[in-house]
Amino acid sequence: xxPQDADRPTPKVPRGFRDLFAADVVARREMLATLVEVYExxxxxxxxxxxxxxxxTLGKFLPExxxxxxxxxxxxxxxxxVAMRYDLTAPLSRVVAQYGNQLTSxxxxxxxxxVWRQEKPGPGRYREFYQCDFDTxxxxxxxxxxEICSVVANSFEALGIDRGDYIxxxxxxxxxxxxxxxxxxxxxxxGQGPRLTVLRAIDKLDRLGGGGVRALLGKGRxxxxxxxxxxxxxxxxxxxxxxxxxxxxxxxxxxxxxxLRELVxxxxxxxxxxxxxxxxxxxxEAMDLGPDQVVFDPSVVxxxxxxxxxxxxxxxxxxxxxGERREFGSVLGGGRYDSLVERFTGNKIPATGASIxxxxxxxxxxxxxxxxxxxxxxxxxxxxxxxxxxVDYQRMANELRSAGIAAELYLGSKGFRAQLxxxxxxxxxxxxxxxxxxxxxxxxxxxxxxxxAKLSKTIKDREAWTExxxxxxxxxxxxxxxxxxxxxxxxxxxxxx
Amino acid sequence: xxPQDADRPTPKVPRGFRDLFAADVVARREMLATLVEVYExxxxxxxxxxxxxxxxTLGKFLPExxxxxxxxxxxxxxxxxVAMRYDLTAPLSRVVAQYGNQLTSxxxxxxxxxVWRQEKPGPGRYREFYQCDFDTxxxxxxxxxxEICSVVANSFEALGIDRGDYIxxxxxxxxxxxxxxxxxxxxxxxGQGPRLTVLRAIDKLDRLGGGGVRALLGKGRxxxxxxxxxxxxxxxxxxxxxxxxxxxxxxxxxxxxxxLRELVxxxxxxxxxxxxxxxxxxxxEAMDLGPDQVVFDPSVVxxxxxxxxxxxxxxxxxxxxxGERREFGSVLGGGRYDSLVERFTGNKIPATGASIxxxxxxxxxxxxxxxxxxxxxxxxxxxxxxxxxxVDYQRMANELRSAGIAAELYLGSKGFRAQLxxxxxxxxxxxxxxxxxxxxxxxxxxxxxxxxAKLSKTIKDREAWTExxxxxxxxxxxxxxxxxxxxxxxxxxxxxx
Numbered sequence: 001x002x003p004q005d006a007d008r009p010t011p012k013v014p015r016g017f018r019d020l021f022a023a024d025v026v027a028r029r030e031m032l033a034t035l036v037e038v039y040e041x042x043x044x045x046x047x048x049x050x051x052x053x054x055x056x057t058l059g060k061f062l063p064e065x066x067x068x069x070x071x072x073x074x075x076x077x078x079x080x081x082v083a084m085r086y087d088l089t090a091p092l093s094r095v096v097a098q099y100g101n102q103l104t105s106x107x108x109x110x111x112x113x114x115v116w117r118q119e120k121p122g123p124g125r126y127r128e129f130y131q132c133d134f135d136t137x138x139x140x141x142x143x144x145x146x147e148i149c150s151v152v153a154n155s156f157e158a159l160g161i162d163r164g165d166y167i168x169x170x171x172x173x174x175x176x177x178x179x180x181x182x183x184x185x186x187x188x189x190x191g192q193g194p195r196l197t198v199l200r201a202i203d204k205l206d207r208l209g210g211g212g213v214r215a216l217l218g219k220g221r222x223x224x225x226x227x228x229x230x231x232x233x234x235x236x237x238x239x240x241x242x243x244x245x246x247x248x249x250x251x252x253x254x255x256x257x258x259x260l261r262e263l264v265x266x267x268x269x270x271x272x273x274x275x276x277x278x279x280x281x282x283x284x285e286a287m288d289l290g291p292d293q294v295v296f297d298p299s300v301v302x303x304x305x306x307x308x309x310x311x312x313x314x315x316x317x318x319x320x321x322x323g324e325r326r327e328f329g330s331v332l333g334g335g336r337y338d339s340l341v342e343r344f345t346g347n348k349i350p351a352t353g354a355s356i357x358x359x360x361x362x363x364x365x366x367x368x369x370x371x372x373x374x375x376x377x378x379x380x381x382x383x384x385x386x387x388x389x390x391v392d393y394q395r396m397a398n399e400l401r402s403a404g405i406a407a408e409l410y411l412g413s414k415g416f417r418a419q420l421x422x423x424x425x426x427x428x429x430x431x432x433x434x435x436x437x438x439x440x441x442x443x444x445x446x447x448x449x450x451x452x453a454k455l456s457k458t459i460k461d462r463e464a465w466t467e468x469x470x471x472x473x474x475x476x477x478x479x480x481x482x483x484x485x486x487x488x489x490x491x492x493x494x495x496x497x
Numbered sequence: 498x499x500p501q502d503a504d505r506p507t508p509k510v511p512r513g514f515r516d517l518f519a520a521d522v523v524a525r526r527e528m529l530a531t532l533v534e535v536y537e538x539x540x541x542x543x544x545x546x547x548x549x550x551x552x553x554t555l556g557k558f559l560p561e562x563x564x565x566x567x568x569x570x571x572x573x574x575x576x577x578x579v580a581m582r583y584d585l586t587a588p589l590s591r592v593v594a595q596y597g598n599q600l601t602s603x604x605x606x607x608x609x610x611x612v613w614r615q616e617k618p619g620p621g622r623y624r625e626f627y628q629c630d631f632d633t634x635x636x637x638x639x640x641x642x643x644e645i646c647s648v649v650a651n652s653f654e655a656l657g658i659d660r661g662d663y664i665x666x667x668x669x670x671x672x673x674x675x676x677x678x679x680x681x682x683x684x685x686x687x688g689q690g691p692r693l694t695v696l697r698a699i700d701k702l703d704r705l706g707g708g709g710v711r712a713l714l715g716k717g718r719x720x721x722x723x724x725x726x727x728x729x730x731x732x733x734x735x736x737x738x739x740x741x742x743x744x745x746x747x748x749x750x751x752x753x754x755x756x757l758r759e760l761v762x763x764x765x766x767x768x769x770x771x772x773x774x775x776x777x778x779x780x781x782e783a784m785d786l787g788p789d790q791v792v793f794d795p796s797v798v799x800x801x802x803x804x805x806x807x808x809x810x811x812x813x814x815x816x817x818x819x820g821e822r823r824e825f826g827s828v829l830g831g832g833r834y835d836s837l838v839e840r841f842t843g844n845k846i847p848a849t850g851a852s853i854x855x856x857x858x859x860x861x862x863x864x865x866x867x868x869x870x871x872x873x874x875x876x877x878x879x880x881x882x883x884x885x886x887x888v889d890y891q892r893m894a895n896e897l898r899s900a901g902i903a904a905e906l907y908l909g910s911k912g913f914r915a916q917l918x919x920x921x922x923x924x925x926x927x928x929x930x931x932x933x934x935x936x937x938x939x940x941x942x943x944x945x946x947x948x949x950a951k952l953s954k955t956i957k958d959r960e961a962w963t964e965x966x967x968x969x970x971x972x973x974x975x976x977x978x979x980x981x982x983x984x985x986x987x988x989x990x991x992x993x994x
Contacts, residue, residue, distance in 0.1 A: 008840065008841055008842070008843065009551065009553035009554060009840065009841060010841075011554065011590075011591045011592075011594035011595035011838075011841045012551070012554075012591075012595060013546070013547060013550075013591070013595070014547060014549050014550060014551055014574065014577070014579050015574070015577075017547035017549060018547065019544065019545065019546050019547070019592060020544070020545040020546075021542075021544060022542040022543050022544070024545075025543035025544065025545045026543060028545075029533075029543075036526075040873065040874055040876075040903055041874070041876075041898050041901070041902075041903045041904070042876075042898065042903070042904075042905060043876030043878075043903060043904060043905025043923075045518075045519040045923070046518075046519050046522035046523060046526075047516065047517070047518060047519070047522065048516065048517040048521075048522045048525075049510070049516050049517075050510060050511065050514035050515065050516070050625050051548060051581070051611065051613065051625060052511050052514060052570070052613075052625070053510075053511060054506065054509070054511055056506035057506060057508065057509075073549070073572055073574070073579075074572065075570055075571065075572035077511065077512070077570070077615065080511070080512075082511050082570075084548070084581075093508075094508045094509075094510070095508075095516060097508035098508035098509060098510070104919055104922045104923060105909055105919075106907075106908045106909050108905065114548065116548065116549075118574065128547050128548060128549070136908060138908075138909065139908035139909060139910075140910075141887070141906075141908045142887075143887055143890075143891055143906055143908055144908055146891070147891075150895070150898075154898070279887075282888050283887070283888060283891050285888075286888045286889075286891045286892045286895060287891060287892075287895045288895070341508075343505065343506065344505055344506060344507075344508045345505070346505065376537065377537055377538070379537075379538075379539075379540030381540075390638070390639075390640055390776075390780070391779050391780060391782075391783045392783075393640075394640055394643070394644075394780050394783045394784060395783045395784075398647070398783060398784045398785065401538050401539065401647075401651070404538070405538070406537055406538045406539070406540060407538070407539075407540060408539060408540025408605065409638075409640055410603075411603045411633060411635075411636035411638045411640055411641055412602055412603050412635065412636060413636075422601055422602075425601045426540075426542070426601060
């Protein structure tokens with residue numbers, strides 16, 4: 001390496017970021033298009049906000065975490081600090097506060113796009129990822145909360161995730177508050193106190209199981225590494241009630257409501273929470289959403305301070321290729337929050353909504369072999385034999401394109417075999433071949449590359465070979481018709497790549 | 498204002514940024530979808546890269562400007578400096594250098610997305626805007642250059658910009674170098690010298706006219722404010738030749754080539770440049786691109802150091818609503834460059850491509866009243882009279898959505914008139930009305946809001962009113978059929994909003 005080489009930068013993507021190539025770009029694009037269709041069917045209209053916001057606009061906390069200002073990519077712009085948006089809710093807050101009455105009320109908007117978090121990257125954990133949010137701002141009606149489930153169920157099913165392969169878990173933060181009222185736990189002050197400790201404990205149910213949560217509700221817990229986490233110091237009776245609450249999930253939603261009603265006792269907020277769940281249940285029935293799609297699950301917390309009413313999360317519950325039941329956590333999260341514009345205006349505005357984690361969903365579907373077929377049109381490749389005939393080759397490409405068929409000339413400098421390899425790598429359906437022989441006779445040879453690929457797998461099937469030759473010769477004037485015939489042989493969709 | 502209020506942040510979008518609401522989001526989305534279709538028809542495949550790149554990856558200069566490192570939004574990530582991409586070519590360079598042989602060669606990729614520039618914002622000049630790039634990497638063939646014109650012409654026409662309403666101007670940097678050889682102007686050294694001064698002068702032809710350029714080619718020029726710009730100090734004879742070169746544009750492309758051949762004299766690079774233009778002309782003919790679509794224009798420079806061969810720019814040339822000819826500058830720019838990966842690997846790789854400025858194009862089309870109709874589906878609004886009947890209303894929404902019709906319940910707390918206003922503001926096509934009366938009779942009233950809007954404009958037309966009542970009552974069971982009939986009255990597309 002010469003000293004000059006040492007000065008050269010290494011071409012690499014920043015840590016925690018990634019490039020997407022053709023198949024993945026198409027998969028995401030198709031997923032977004034499907035979600036647009038579903039979201040708009042529910043009356044949500046699109047909004048687009050900038051990648052950067054003033055830091056004060058973003059507020060101090062990421063939702064669903066305790067991370068303070070850190071965790072965002074921030075930079076100075078003249079006098080001001082700006083930061084890349086870390087979610088699509090903070091921009092919505094800003095828009096609602098900024099445009100006020102110019103917006104309809106309620107305001108039903110969706111937004112899709114990347115968000116950025118300056119967090120430690122890990123396997124499958126990127127610092128740039130897409131979110132697809134929909135929210136209804138300015139309503140207290142439980143219809144908006146119940147509809148979240150319908151939007152999501154319709155989205156999943158439109159994406160090819162069948163009923164039974166996903167489950168939505170709904171809870172209401174008011175019910176938990178009612179239970180904590182019922183065990184006479186004091187309210188927190190200034191965002192700190194015993195209730196937050198209980199919430200934190202409950203939030204770890206998935207990871208620690210019932211025993212771990214019990215310990216954290218009581219005196220605390222030592223983890224295998226020797227780290228000690230302080231507990232909420234509840235009495236055994238109090239712990240029993242909280243644990244009974246956590247275990248109240250059964251398949252019948254009305255039974256869950258009945259059980260929760262017992263547990264909240266005479267708490268007013270608890271009663272309100274249960275009544276809201278009952279109303280949601282009725283609305284879910286009206287939308288034909290059964291217990292195999294939506295369950296009431298008191299263990300769902302979803303973040304610590306953010307949500308104020310119903311909350312929802314969604315997971316995939318596929319059997320994988322080995323027949324094992326696998327759960328892909330949290331491809332959907334949402335709920336009701338009332339602090340949307342309070343930071344700006346001092347007023348509470350009720351809002352509710354959810355966010356589908358598109359990149360997580362894509363990863364899950366890919367891991368499960370459930371990706372939709374890539375339906376993007378791959379180009380017919382016109383191979384080049386006679387370099388002084390480029391104008392003639394170009395005319396072929398032009399004819400195909402004018403007929404709506406994706407096509408390109410091979411523009412490299414390599415020979416025929418390399419050109420066919422190139423066409424394969426492009427997943428090209430057809431190669432057009434014209435050498436001096438063909439030009440002389442006014443003919444063109446067409447090679448069916450998809451058939452070639454199939455035949456090389458099942459080469460024994462001699463009959464198919466004869467019936468569907470992988471290569472045909474047609475008159476030059478029949479280029480478009482000939483190519484179209486080969487394209488239609490295999491139907492309009494391609495194999496997944 | 499209380500002291501507490503003073504602490505509250507003002508909700509505003511960062512300087513130079515903007516929010517897009519429904520109609521504009523849809524317009525951009527549809528434009529991108531059209532470009533995807535055209536780009537893929539030409540065999541370009543999608544690529545997506547992160548918003549952030551290492552600063553060394555981006556290099557020192559913005560293309561088409563002398564701006565150094567400044568001009569980008571940069572921030573520190575641990576030890577490293579990263580910056581938001583300012584174009585889509587720098588990420589392409591990094592990808593080609595990073596993935597090398599894993600990519601096909603040639604590599605034909607397109608990328609669409611926002612880029613960010615920390616420049617002074619102005620009217621219509623934002624710091625975040627979309628670019629749609631397509632490039633062919635790894636070929637010296639003029640086919641790739643000529644195809645740029647076909648991609649763009651097809652894109653514009655697919656976007657509803659008719660032949661005659663746009664013009665593409667093609668030049669070749671080699672020809673200009675040949676002319677500078679012919680007048681015996683010394684080569685620049687280390688990116689500075691007389692040739693750069695000449696380039697800068699030519700680049701100002703649009704703004705200063707022939708006289709201004711003449712002055713800058715000679716002794717220099719004092720502008721009206723008294724600022725003095727030094728000149729290239731060419732002799733009168735040299736200036737005449739450069740001016741003759743600039744004025745060589747005529748409608749016939751072969752005539753331009755003939756004139757340029759005279760001007761480059763015996764310069765080898767000039768001769769090569771003219772031959773390339775001749776080849777491009779032949780290929781343009783093969784793609785049926787006439788002189789009303791593509792001209793050869795020697796005054797096109799497009800940036801100072803970046804391009805090495807053919808360059809192209811595209812402008813719209815609409816007549817505006819007052820019949821005035823207006824030109825919207827530079828909605829398309831591109832050309833051939835060979836320094837793509839040199840910074841990383843030391844090797845030159847030939848590449849050529851172009852970028853459509855989608856946001857500029859949208860602004861131009863909007864200013865010219867040429868925006869496409871908004872074909873997005875707006876929701877049927879189900880008005881709410883009986884608040885204890887939400888489940889029944891929800892069932893109606895669910896039926897409509899299940900039939901593929903966008904629908905929503907009014908979820909605010911206001912009365913009927915306000916609900917209809919809400920529906921109007923949402924551009925809702927139909928309002929569903931069901932009060933106690935309707936529930937009793939098992940009926941539903943449907944209000945045709947688009948007809949209502951039309952009638953209120955032409956209220957004299959009594960007959961139309963009678964034939965197409967703005968309000969109909971149908972049996973509850975016929976909700977979907979009734980709504981569908983009203984939707985189909987006005988065809989499938991809506992008026993532009």
